Amino acid sequence: SRQQLANGEVQILDYLTIVTSTRTLQLSLTQAxxxxxRSLYALDYLAEQ
Known part of the structure; x- marks a missing residue:
């Protein structure tokens, strides 16, 4: 039963890692x-001047 528990913990850790990296990816996408x-807005702003 200890082995099963260890496997379960590993799966949870894997899941957390996946969730964390997905969140990081989404954050960097949002930043991009x-x-x-911002650059499109700047171009529009310059075009109006």
Missing amino acids: QTDRL
């Missing part, structure tokens, strides 16, 4: 999109 929108 924000930068892109």
Whole structure:
């Protein structure tokens, strides 16, 4: 039963790792999109001047 418990803990740790890396990926994507929108907005702003 100890072996089963250890396997369960490993699976939970794997799951947490996946969730964490997915969150990090989403954050960096959001950051990239924000930068892109900011530069697009800057171009629009410059075009109006």
